[in-house]
Amino acid sequence: MADDTDLNLDNLDEDEATDSKEEDIEEVFAEDEQTEITSRELEAVYDIPVQVSAVLGKQTMQVSQLLKLGRGAVVELDRKVGEAIDIYVNNRLVARGEVVIVEERLGVTMTEIIKSDRT
Numbered sequence: 663m664a665d666d667t668d669l670n671l672d673n674l675d676e677d678e679a680t681d682s683k684e685e686d687i688e689e690v691f692a693e694d695e696q697t698e699i700t701s702r703e704l705e706a707v708y709d710i711p712v713q714v715s716a717v718l719g720k721q722t723m724q725v726s727q728l729l730k731l732g733r734g735a736v737v738e739l740d741r742k743v744g745e746a747i748d749i750y751v752n753n754r755l756v757a758r759g760e761v762v763i764v765e766e767r768l769g770v771t772m773t774e775i776i777k778s779d780r781t
Contacts, residue, residue, distance in 0.1 A: 716759070716770045717748040746773060754778070 719739025731737070741747070746758035749770060758774040 712751050715750040716761070717750065718761070719747075
């Protein structure tokens with residue numbers, strides 16, 4: 663009789679595990695439905711233009727120095743060769759990346775996404 667009780671407990675555990683798996687699957691589908699709703703709601707903003715800028719580096723100088731610059735002048739930036747550049751969307755830093763050449767044009771490969779706190 664002790665063996666029957668053990669068997670029943672094992673069966674109960676399997677049934678509970680099956681119920682738990684079904685609940686997990688239902689949660690995943692519920693999350694997918696929420697994602698679909700969010701995606702549909704976001705479609706309204708897909709056509710809004712944004713300005714994307716890639717900043718190679720920065721330099722601060724006085725106006726007198728700026729006025730002395732002429733054709734062929736070199737302005738030294740605060741970045742080293744191979745160092746990641748900053749990528750801004752609407753003047754907000756969103757990523758860092760590397761400069762690449764795409765069919766005789768410059769491009770940027772994003773190597774790091776910057777997560778910012780919305781305050």
